[in-house]
Amino acid sequence: MTNSQFQMSAAEAEQPPVVTASGDIDLANVNEFSDVLNRAAADSDAITVDLSEVTYCDSAAVRALFAVAATTKLGLIVPATGTIITLLNISGLDRVATVVTRD
Amino acid sequence: MTKTPGVSGTDARKPAPLRIRLPAIPASLAVIRAHLRRWLPTAAVNSSTAAEVVLAVGEAASNAVEHAVRGAARNVVVEVTARATDSGLALTVKDNGHWHSPLPSPQGQRGHGSRLMRALVDTVTITPTPQGTTVEMRKEL
Numbered sequence: 001m002t003n004s005q006f007q008m009s010a011a012e013a014e015q016p017p018v019v020t021a022s023g024d025i026d027l028a029n030v031n032e033f034s035d036v037l038n039r040a041a042a043d044s045d046a047i048t049v050d051l052s053e054v055t056y057c058d059s060a061a062v063r064a065l066f067a068v069a070a071t072t073k074l075g076l077i078v079p080a081t082g083t084i085i086t087l088l089n090i091s092g093l094d095r096v097a098t099v100v101t102r103d
Numbered sequence: 104m105t106k107t108p109g110v111s112g113t114d115a116r117k118p119a120p121l122r123i124r125l126p127a128i129p130a131s132l133a134v135i136r137a138h139l140r141r142w143l144p145t146a147a148v149n150s151s152t153a154a155e156v157v158l159a160v161g162e163a164a165s166n167a168v169e170h171a172v173r174g175a176a177r178n179v180v181v182e183v184t185a186r187a188t189d190s191g192l193a194l195t196v197k198d199n200g201h202w203h204s205p206l207p208s209p210q211g212q213r214g215h216g217s218r219l220m221r222a223l224v225d226t227v228t229i230t231p232t233p234q235g236t237t238v239e240m241r242k243e244l
Contacts, residue, residue, distance in 0.1 A: 024136065027165055028129035056136060058162045059216050081151070083158045083223070090219045 005029065006036040016046040016075070022053035030060040037068040046073035051084055052102045062091045069096045077102055118145040120186035127171035127179035127198055135164050135183050146187045148244065156242055159223040160185070160194055162216050163238040167198035170236070179235075191243040194224070199235035 004022075011017045017040040025033055040047045049065065051057065068074060074097040078084045085101070088094040121142040125131035136157055143153040164181055171179035179200035186193050220227045224242040 024133060026129065026132045026136075026161065027168055028132060056157065056161065058158060058165055059219065060165060062215070083154050086155075086222055087158070087219065090222050091215045 006033055008036055008040050011044055016044050016048055016073075018048045018050055020050040020053070021057075022055075024056040025054060025061040026056065026058060027060050030064055033061060034064040034067065037064060041068050041072040044072070046075065048075040048077065050077040052077050052079050054079075054084065057084065057087065059087075059091070062087060062093055065093055065097065066091075069093070074098070075100065079103075117187040118142065120184060122182070122184045124180055124182045127168045127181040127200060129168055129172075131181060132161060132164055132168065135181075136161055139183070139185060142185060146185075146192065148192070152242070152244065155223040156185075156192065156194065159220045159227075159240055159242075160196055162219055163196035163240070166216055166238075167196060167200065167236065170198060170200040188241075191225070191241060194240040194242065196238045196240075197235065 007020045009018045009020070019036050019040050021033060037047070037049065047068070054061075065074065065076070076088070076093075076097045076099045078088065078099060078101055080101040080103045088097075088099060121138060123135055123138050125134060139157050139160060140153065143156060148156065160183060164183060167179070167181040171181075179198055182195075182197045184193075184195045184197075217227060217229060220238070220240060224240040226239075226241040228239045230237045230239070
């Protein structure tokens with residue numbers, strides 16, 4: 001599961017780079033997630049992170065997203081229902097990132 | 104809670120309790136979630152409630168692993184239990200490592216873990232002792 005769970009597409013036209021995550025994100029792979037976020041943010045002042053295929057994430061992923069949001073404009077795409085919305089609310093990540101929900 | 108002898112164990116609506124003991128390492132977290140995801144439907148928990156329970160327990164277990172990683176050199180174990188009660192679920196996450204109080208991190212994001220758990224389940228009791236930490240949660244169904 002090293003090369004497919006976190007993917008990055010390069011910036012194109014007016015669009016920032018997009019990091020697409022899937023599956024479960026926890027302490028076991030959050031460093032890999034952070035690495036991809038940092039790579040995407042390295043050459044761009046904005047990134048979009050698509051979490052709509054993420055089946056589990058917790059505070060570990062939130063910390064990684066907060067870290068990248070400190071230096072980069074962060075957009076998040078999240079499932080319209082489920083626990084990720086709760087996670088964003090409680091952590092306050094929804095106040096530092098632009099959140100778009102996807103059904 | 105009163106238990107009627109001979110009934111509680113055979114009540115078809117109450118599955119056998121789940122008990123998982125694993126080393127407090129990051130790789131154990133996925134194993135804990137997999138067991139819970141299999142067990143919760145047997146307790147007639149619907150999928151959206153199951154996701155809340157998995158996150159609450161996952162967050163507590165993640166804390167246990169982080170204490171273990173940061174803490175002492177001795178082997179730390181995380182134990183997760185789940186059982187059906189008359190009105191819902193009783194969940195525990197126990198470790199034998201040292202609890203670090205939820206001090207604010209430089210960015211102030213630690214400590215969201217327990218608020219998150221409280222948002223997901225009905226009651227959360229965190230009991231730190233010198234021998235480790237027990238998180239007890241109740242989810243009404």
